Amino acid sequence: MTHLPLSSHSDELGEQIELSLRLQRPDFALDISLNLPARGTTVVFGPSGGGKTTILRAIAGLEPEVQGEVRVKGRTWQSGNVFLPPHARRVGFVFQHSALLPHLSVEQNLRYGFKRVQGTELEYHECIEQLDLQPLRHRKIAQLSGGERQRVAMGRALLTRPEVLLLDEPLAALDAGRRSEVLGYLERLKLVTPIPMIYVTHAVDEMSRLADYLVLMKDGRVRQSGPALEVMNSPDVPLALRDDAGVVVIAHVSREHQHGLFSLCTAMGELFAQGGTHRTGDRVRLRIHARDVSLSLSEHRDTSVLNILPVTVQSVRESVSGQVLIQLGAGVNQDQALFARVSHASVERLQIRQGLRVWAQIKAVALLAG
Amino acid sequence: MVLPPTVLGFYLLIAMGPNGFLGQTTAALGFGTLAFTFWGLLLASVLYSLPFVIQPLQAGFAALDPVVLDAAATLRASPLDRFFSVVVPICRPAFLTATVMGFAHTIGEFGVILMVGGNIEGETRVLSVLLYDRVESMAYTEAYWIAGGLLIFSFVVLFLMHVLSQRLARREAGV
Numbered sequence: 001m002t003h004l005p006l007s008s009h010s011d012e013l014g015e016q017i018e019l020s021l022r023l024q025r026p027d028f029a030l031d032i033s034l035n036l037p038a039r040g041t042t043v044v045f046g047p048s049g050g051g052k053t054t055i056l057r058a059i060a061g062l063e064p065e066v067q068g069e070v071r072v073k074g075r076t077w078q079s080g081n082v083f084l085p086p087h088a089r090r091v092g093f094v095f096q097h098s099a100l101l102p103h104l105s106v107e108q109n110l111r112y113g114f115k116r117v118q119g120t121e122l123e124y125h126e127c128i129e130q131l132d133l134q135p136l137r138h139r140k141i142a143q144l145s146g147g148e149r150q151r152v153a154m155g156r157a158l159l160t161r162p163e164v165l166l167l168d169e170p171l172a173a174l175d176a177g178r179r180s181e182v183l184g185y186l187e188r189l190k191l192v193t194p195i196p197m198i199y200v201t202h203a204v205d206e207m208s209r210l211a212d213y214l215v216l217m218k219d220g221r222v223r224q225s226g227p228a229l230e231v232m233n234s235p236d237v238p239l240a241l242r243d244d245a246g247v248v249v250i251a252h253v254s255r256e257h258q259h260g261l262f263s264l265c266t267a268m269g270e271l272f273a274q275g276g277t278h279r280t281g282d283r284v285r286l287r288i289h290a291r292d293v294s295l296s297l298s299e300h301r302d303t304s305v306l307n308i309l310p311v312t313v314q315s316v317r318e319s320v321s322g323q324v325l326i327q328l329g330a331g332v333n334q335d336q337a338l339f340a341r342v343s344h345a346s347v348e349r350l351q352i353r354q355g356l357r358v359w360a361q362i363k364a365v366a367l368l369a370g
Numbered sequence: 371m372v373l374p375p376t377v378l379g380f381y382l383l384i385a386m387g388p389n390g391f392l393g394q395t396t397a398a399l400g401f402g403t404l405a406f407t408f409w410g411l412l413l414a415s416v417l418y419s420l421p422f423v424i425q426p427l428q429a430g431f432a433a434l435d436p437v438v439l440d441a442a443a444t445l446r447a448s449p450l451d452r453f454f455s456v457v458v459p460i461c462r463p464a465f466l467t468a469t470v471m472g473f474a475h476t477i478g479e480f481g482v483i484l485m486v487g488g489n490i491e492g493e494t495r496v497l498s499v500l501l502y503d504r505v506e507s508m509a510y511t512e513a514y515w516i517a518g519g520l521l522i523f524s525f526v527v528l529f530l531m532h533v534l535s536q537r538l539a540r541r542e543a544g545v
Contacts, residue, residue, distance in 0.1 A: 062440050086443035087451075099441035103459045112455075113445030160445055 015039070017164060017196065021058050021068040023051075023220075030054055030066070030220040037213055038073050038164070041190055041197045043228065045207045046217030052200040053096075055217075056166045059198070060093050061086035072163050092157030092165040092195070096172055098149040100141045106152050107137045113160035124159065130192060131155045131185060147178035151185060158193065165197045171206060186210060208232065208248050208287045209368040233337040235315065235327045245325065246289035247337050248368070253282045264365075268330035268338060272306040273365040285368040290325060290339035292364040297350055299359045307362035311338060313354055316347065326352060328360055375418065379485025382414045386486065411487040411494050415476045423472040430464020431457070463538045470531045474524065 015038045023030040030051040036042045044052045058066040061077065061084060070078040077084045100109050110133065114124060128134055131151050136144065144152065150170050157165060170186075171179045183206065190197070190210065199210055207214065211228035216237060224237050231237055233247045251271065255263035262278060264271045264286065271286070278284060299308060311328040319325035324347050328338040338360060342352075352358070385392040386404040393403040404410030434457065442452045458465065480498045487494030489503060497516060504513040 057440075060440075060444050062443065085448075086440070087446045087448050089444075091444055093441065093444040095437055095441060097437070099435070099437045101438060101442065101456060101460075103456075112442070112447075116446040116451075156445065 015073065016071075017042075017059075017073070017198070018069065018071040019055070019059065021055060021066050021070070023054060023058075023063070023066045028220060032217075032220070032222050034215060034222060034225060036196075036198065036215070038196045039194070040212035041199055041210050042213040042215060043207045043211035044198060044200045044215045044217055045211075046202065046223075048202055050217045051220040052202075052217050053168050056093070056168050056198060056200055059089075059164070060091045060166060061089050062093075075163075090161065090163040092160055092162035094150065094153045094157050094165070094167040094170045096169045098146075098153040100144075100149055100152060100156070102141050104141070105137075106133070106139050106141065106144070109141065109152055110137070110156050110159060113156060117160050119159055119161060123161075127155050127159050130189065145178065146174045147182050150174070150182050154185070154189070158189075158195070162195060165193075165195050167197060167199045169201055170199075171201070171203070183209065204242075204244050205287075205368070209285060235317065235325065235337070235339065243291070244289060245319075245339055245341070246287055246292075247339060249286045249288065249336070251284050251286050253278045253280050253284065256280055262367075266331075266336075268336040269309055269332075271362070271365055273367050276367045278367070287366040287368055288338065288362055289364070289366070290319075290341040292362060293328075293338065293340035294361045294363070295326070295340055295342060295346070295350065295352065295358045296361060297358055300361070303361065305361040305363055307365060309338075309360045309362070311358060311360045313352055313356045313358060315354060316352060328358075330360065375479065375481030376485055378418060379414065379482035382410075382417070382482070383485050386410050386413075405486060406488045406490060406494060408487075408493055411483060411496070414482050414486040415479060418479060418482045419472045419476045422475045423468040426464050426467040426471060427461070430461035430467075433464075434460055463535055466531070466534055466538070470527060474527055477523075478520075 017036040017038050018034075019036070020033045021030060028049070028051065032051075032055065044055060046052055054063060054066065057063045058068075059070055059072075059077075064083065068078065069076070072090075076082055077089050101112060104112065110124075110128075128137070131154060133151060133155050136148055136152060141149070154170070171182055174182060187209065199206070201207055211232070213226070214228040214231040215225040216223040216231065216239065224231055224234075229248055229250070232239065239245060249266050249268065251264040251266040253262050254265040254270070256279070257263065260274055262273050264273055264284070266286065273286065276284075299310075309330050311330045312334040313326060314329050315327040317325045317327070319341055323341050323343055326340045326342060326347075328340060330336045330338045340360060346352075350358070383405055384390050386396075387393045388397065388403055393405065396402065396404055401409075404413060438460070439452055439456060442456045447455060477496075478498060480502070483494070483496055484499055484502075487496070487499075489495050489499050495503070497520060501513055501516045501520070504510075504516065
């Protein structure tokens with residue numbers, strides 16, 4: 001576990017969200033203890049039914065049976081006999097199916113919480129602008145698309161001046177087109193708002209794009225937690241066993257070429273990627289799947305693969321379906337993590353072992369915005 | 371709801387009488403006994419019609435998505451605030467149905483009323499009892515007028531309810 005004791009943590013107590021939650025049901029048990037940073041986006045990731053939603057609902061005070069403690073930025077919301085009711089907690093909650101008030105218009109939904117916290121018109125118009133809600137204001141809820149509903153739900157929650165914004169799989173009920181649209185708004189929100197977000201999902205792409213801090217959950221327990229890139233790029237976590245295992249790399253667009261090709265400056269060296277509408281200087285996240293990385297003993301230049309890097313084998317591990325996950329070190333110091341998934345036969349033929357220097361051919365680099 | 375009205379009326383009459391627990395309570399509070407008074411009649415009618423009011427309300431509340439109430443709670447609405455700003459407006463058709471059902475059911479009641487209220491002019495003589503009274507004393511012309519009036523009234527109530535619920539349904543659909 002990368003969970004650090006409080007004394008060695010650089011954050012002050014006031015800057016944290018401290019959770020210690022327990023719930024015992026016949027078919028389900030939750031038992032977690034977490035200190036999350038009260039800034040940036042924390043993604044709680046794990047399979048369905050693992051207790052992720054229960055954590056969010058407990059933070060909001062919607063699960064009174066959950067025992068334990070909830071402290072946000074030094075303020076106690078729940079502890080022992082103290083239980084602040086949901087309406088007294090400064091949270092914003094975005095539900096999976098938006099849960100807009102069906103008898104009210106968009107404008108009335110946005111103002112429902114807003115007038116109860118007596119926000120200023122300036123805040124209201126700022127929020128409307130950030131989420132492009134102006135054209136929707138006078139519509140009825142029944143006239144909104146799924147993506148628009150979630151945008152209204154996000155705006156409605158943000159307008160209550162929350163100390164933490166809780167998002168429960170806000171994209172799970174949307175089709176692919178709407179998903180990427182709302183994901184774009186979430187990324188924009190992440191940049192402009194200082195409000196910390198706790199985001200629950202079981203989708204790898206949402207996790208890769210949004211997470212600053214990552215909590216991996218399974219069966220009601222925390223498997224691993226820590227800074228997102230550290231957790232995502234560690235070969236020890238359950239993520240590495242998944243079919244879509246891979247690493248996430250921070251990159252800067254260093255050059256734009258013809259035909260939508262970019263040069264990217266990363267810790268593992270220069271990479272080429274295609275797609276998106278990025279400009280020189282933009283900071284982006286890349287995801288490189290283990291299944292898209294192959295290995296060769298010599299540097300092939302007679303190949304269609306653009307991205308070929310010198311790497312060092314750091315470990316060889318069993319993976320799913322009889323394959324082997326190879327942890328590689330790339331970059332100047334050969335310490336930037338990269339994974340390759342190859343067959344047992346290849347490992348034997350190339351005699352891949354720890355310390356071997358090989359060439360990694362990266363067939364695809366997925367650009368994640370933000 | 372399955373209790374015959376006269377049976378309910380009989381027990382209420384006993385309870386409201388000088389030896390019943392209701393009668394003794396009201397007497398001790400200085401109101402006298404409730405039997406054969408307007409207030410006794412009112413109490414009996416409320417009891418008798420309550421199931422017809424509760425049923426539509428219960429159905430309305432059951433149809434309410436609890437997540438919407440959770441959302442209102444995270445938007446800083448207290449429980450009472452949630453009741454008036456979310457439950458009442460969303461369940462408006464249920465409240466309407468309950469009101470009309472309760473009213474229509476009460477106005478047509480006969481058994482309970484005759485038992486508890488009797489037939490005292492200016493005090494407990496309601497329309498349905500008056501109708502019975504006129505028929506008994508062979509005053510058929512008057513009986514025709516009362517019966518016809520009640521009939522028309524019932525139709526008007528039904529019609530209004532139909533129109534209102536349609537209008538509400540249309541508003542719900544967002545057209």
